[in-house]
Amino acid sequence: MTSFADRTKRRLRDELLDAAQEAVVAGGYDGLRMAEVARRTGVSRQTVYNEFGDKWGLLEAVAARETERFLVDVNTAIAEQPDPIDGLRAAVERALILAGENPLIKAALSQPGSDQASQLLTTRGQQVLELAHLRLGAHVREHWPEVPAEDATSCVDVALRVVISHIVTPGPPPAAVADQLARVLSPFLTEKRGLAESRRSHV
Amino acid sequence: MTSFADRTKRRLRDELLDAAQEAVVAGGYDGLRMAEVARRTGVSRQTVYNEFGDKWGLLEAVAARETERFLVDVNTAIAEQPDPIDGLRAAVERALILAGENPLIKAALSQPGSDQASQLLTTRGQQVLELAHLRLGAHVREHWPEVPAEDATSCVDVALRVVISHIVTPGPPPAAVADQLARVLSPFLTEKRGLAESRRSHV
DNA sequence: TCCCGATGTCAAGTACTCGGACAGAGCGTC
DNA sequence: GACGCTCTGTCCGAGTACTTGACATCGGGA
Numbered sequence: 062m063t064s065f066a067d068r069t070k071r072r073l074r075d076e077l078l079d080a081a082q083e084a085v086v087a088g089g090y091d092g093l094r095m096a097e098v099a100r101r102t103g104v105s106r107q108t109v110y111n112e113f114g115d116k117w118g119l120l121e122a123v124a125a126r127e128t129e130r131f132l133v134d135v136n137t138a139i140a141e142q143p144d145p146i147d148g149l150r151a152a153v154e155r156a157l158i159l160a161g162e163n164p165l166i167k168a169a170l171s172q173p174g175s176d177q178a179s180q181l182l183t184t185r186g187q188q189v190l191e192l193a194h195l196r197l198g199a200h201v202r203e204h205w206p207e208v209p210a211e212d213a214t215s216c217v218d219v220a221l222r223v224v225i226s227h228i229v230t231p232g233p234p235p236a237a238v239a240d241q242l243a244r245v246l247s248p249f250l251t252e253k254r255g256l257a258e259s260r261r262s263h264v
Numbered sequence: 265m266t267s268f269a270d271r272t273k274r275r276l277r278d279e280l281l282d283a284a285q286e287a288v289v290a291g292g293y294d295g296l297r298m299a300e301v302a303r304r305t306g307v308s309r310q311t312v313y314n315e316f317g318d319k320w321g322l323l324e325a326v327a328a329r330e331t332e333r334f335l336v337d338v339n340t341a342i343a344e345q346p347d348p349i350d351g352l353r354a355a356v357e358r359a360l361i362l363a364g365e366n367p368l369i370k371a372a373l374s375q376p377g378s379d380q381a382s383q384l385l386t387t388r389g390q391q392v393l394e395l396a397h398l399r400l401g402a403h404v405r406e407h408w409p410e411v412p413a414e415d416a417t418s419c420v421d422v423a424l425r426v427v428i429s430h431i432v433t434p435g436p437p438p439a440a441v442a443d444q445l446a447r448v449l450s451p452f453l454t455e456k457r458g459l460a461e462s463r464r465s466h467v
Numbered sequence: 468t469c470c471c472g473a474t475g476t477c478a479a480g481t482a483c484t485c486g487g488a489c490a491g492a493g494c495g496t497c
Numbered sequence: 498g499a500c501g502c503t504c505t506g507t508c509c510g511a512g513t514a515c516t517t518g519a520c521a522t523c524g525g526g527a
Contacts, residue, residue, distance in 0.1 A: 064306035065279065066482090066515075069272050076268065095505070103267035105485050107507090115506070269484075269513090298474070308516050310476095318475070474522080481516075492505080497498105 074112060074122075076102045082123045086164040089171075090120065127165050128189055134159060136196055145201050145208075145250065149216075150243040152197070153224055157235035160228040170229070190221050197221075208250060216246055277325075279305045280312060285326045289367045292374075296323065330368050331392055337362060339399055348404050348411075348453065352419075353446040355400070356427055360438035363431040373432070393424050400424075411453060419449055 080101040084093045095116055099106040113119040138155035142148035160166050194217055201213040220242055227238055283304040287296045298319060302309040316322040341358035345351035363369050397420055404416040423445055430441055 065276060066306075068306070069275075070483095072272075073268060094503095103269070103271070106505095107486085108484060110506070111483080116504095273514090297472095299472095309474095310517080311515060313475070314514080319473095468527100470527085471525090473524090475520105476522105477518105477520080479517090481514100483512105483514085485510100485512075487509095489508080490506090492503100494502085494504105495500105496502100497500080 073102070073104070073108075077104070077109060077112060077119070078123050078126055081119050082127070082165060085120070085123060086168045089168050093120065095119070123165070125188070127163070128192075131156075131159060131163070132189065132192055132196065135193070139197065139200055143204060145205050146243055146247045148197075148200055148204075149220060149246065150239045153220065153242050154235045154239035156224050157227055157238055161231070161235070166228065189225070190218070193217065193221055205250070212249070216250055220246060276305070276307070276311075277315060280307070280315060280322070281326050281329055284322050285330070285368060288323070288326060289371045292371050293323065298322070326368070328391070330366070331395075334359075334362060334366070335392065335395055335399065338396075342400065342403055346407060348408050349446055349450045351400075351403055351407075352423060352449065353442045356423060356445050357438045357442035359427050360430055360441055364434070364438070369431065392428070393421070396420065396424055408453070415452070419453055423449060 077098060080098045081093060083101075084097060093116065095109050096106050098119070099109045102109075109119065113122055135152050135156050138151045139148040142151050194214065197217045197220075198210070198213055201208055201217070202210065205213075223238075223242060232238065233241075280301060283301045284296060286304075287300060296319065298312050299309050301322070302312045305312075312322065316325055338355050338359050341354045342351040345354050397417065400420045400423075401413070401416055404411060404420070405413065408416075426441075426445060435441065436444075
């Protein structure tokens with residue numbers, strides 16, 4: 062059993078993040094007030110600083126939590142597709158749809174103080190990149206073990222960067238982007254797969 | 265906004281009560297261990313003592329919370345009936361059904377250490393009596409203002425004592441008891457109402 | 468009889484929070 | 498440009514609640 066104190070600490074953190082996220086959604090980075098977050102949560106301002114260090118730390122924590130949720134959702138989209146190409150398409154589409162609907166991302170891109178927020182989005186992008194590498198990479202390795210790890214990594218990397226770009230600067234609808242990416246990348250994957258297989262059967 | 269500390273304190277209390285109630289249901293009064301309640305909640309034994317004083321205090325608190333829930337449920341049953349007699353019948357039946365299903369009451373009546381537990385039930389009975397007086401009394405006053413307050417009180421009192429008796433020593437099915445009580449008491453109420461009205465019209 | 472488990476009490480230690488105060492930066496107003 | 502205002506970030510003393518370990522006590526069972 063986790064101690065009550067531990068659970069309370071986690072809950073405090075969560076509630077602070079809730080309040081902060083709400084504030085960011087409503088008013089962007091500038092609309093995020095430390096004192097307001099504290100007041101809303103029913104806690105002293107100092108406690109917020111104890112928990113997150115400074116305003117930037119708080120914002121990062123908000124983004125980290127949201128990222129985690131984002132990835133969980135995208136992951137299920139991938140898991141539903143046995144074929145990696147389909148998984149790629151599904152993941153891309155899902156990610157773009159989620160991003161389009163996400164109030165936090167909207168706020169980061171449109172609200173005042175968006176310079177900081179979008180910088181955060183970029184930082185987050187790096188994290189998403191790494192985390193998604195792990196997930197997506199595992200998926201490819203599992204279903205297409207014949208594709209060399211390095212090539213799978215390259216492919217995932219390209220896809221992710223394109224997706225993030227589309228999130229920051231929206232373009233065609235999600236499905237179109239997903240199809241495009243799948244179309245562009247699938248030859249690479251299938252070729253690599255074929256090479257690996259022929260090489261293996263040759264030896 | 266209530267302070268986070270307040271909410272945490274309430275939550276702690278609630279979780280302690282959850283653990284205690286579970287223990288009582290499983291093993292009766294003797295099965296309730298202070299140390300076990302503390303361990304389950306992830307808190308020190310001392311904290312349990314700080315919160316409830318002693319074992320009896322803890323048990324009382326469990327009973328108080330359950331009583332409150334019980335009354336809320338019964339109250340809605342009353343509120344659905346505009347006619348006090350129907351309300352009486354509905355409340356009695358609901359109370360007996362709830363009591364029959366309630367694991368805590370079952371434990372109090374059957375588990376070892378039931379002497380303390382049933383004593384508690386009696387103590388609780390007093391509280392239920394008082395609280396229910398207020399609620400039921402208000403209901404009667406609202407819908408049959410012509411019935412003297414004193415008579416309404418008497419009526420509610422009799423009904424409650426009979427109900428509690430039926431909980432402690434179960435007899436006929438709830439509906440039968442409810443009908444019986446309604447049949448026995450309704451003449452009293454209607455007569456009192458009639459008297460009050462005629463007296464008023466006379467003056 | 469002795470041991471064991473449980474209740475209940477106590478004191479000291481620890482961690483966290485609160486409240487208030489302060490300096491500094493940014494921003495609009497006069 | 499000086500001023501006032503708001504918000505950030507930091508510091509510290511006081512208060513509060515939880516923890517830990519110890520102890521006395523009581524009742525049941527080997």
